[in-house]
Amino acid sequence: MRVNAFGLPAFKNGRKSRAKTENRKKSFYHVTFLSPFKKDSSKNLIVMYDIPHLQKKERDWFRRQLIKFDYIMIQKSVWVGPSPLPKNFLDYLKEIKIGDKFKTFTLAKSYTEKL
Numbered sequence: 626m627r628v629n630a631f632g633l634p635a636f637k638n639g640r641k642s643r644a645k646t647e648n649r650k651k652s653f654y655h656v657t658f659l660s661p662f663k664k665d666s667s668k669n670l671i672v673m674y675d676i677p678h679l680q681k682k683e684r685d686w687f688r689r690q691l692i693k694f695d696y697i698m699i700q701k702s703v704w705v706g707p708s709p710l711p712k713n714f715l716d717y718l719k720e721i722k723i724g725d726k727f728k729t730f731t732l733a734k735s736y737t738e739k740l
Contacts, residue, residue, distance in 0.1 A: 655686045655721065658714050660694045662707040667735035668697065670708030674727035683723050690714070697738060705736045 627635040672691065676684035691698075696706030708731060718724040 655683070656717055658690060658693065658711065658717075661711055662695055664695060666695065666707035668695075668705050668707055668737075669732045669735045670706055670710070671699075671730040671732060672696065672704045672706070672710075672727055673730070674702050674723075676702075676723050676726045680723060680726075683721055687718075687723065687727075697736070705732075 629635045674684075674687065676687065688698075691704050691706065694706055694710070696704040698704050708729075710729070715724065718727075
């Protein structure tokens with residue numbers, strides 16, 4: 626394929642080829658939830674999950690949501706943050722079929738991050 630001076634593909638008549646875009650699967654974006662927690666909320670809930678690779682998009686979305694909720698990653702699938710998780714968030718997890726792929730545990734003392 627020819628490229629222009631910037632290294633971008635050069636299309637005939639200045640148009641992009643439709644062959645690649647017609648066969649592409651349409652993207653689906655999950656709902657984004659705003660955090661109901663204050664920045665200084667105590668971190669007293671552990672979330673552990675095991676979402677299979679077949680649901681990679683949902684797993685990545687779940688991690689991004691935990692970050693928005695001000696959760697801290699302890700391990701790749703173990704996070705700690707404020708509780709309780711919002712009910713509409715938990716309902717949505719069931720809707721996208723990952724509601725049974727995680728467990729939550731309440732801590733007796735609030736988690737303090739060691740630097």
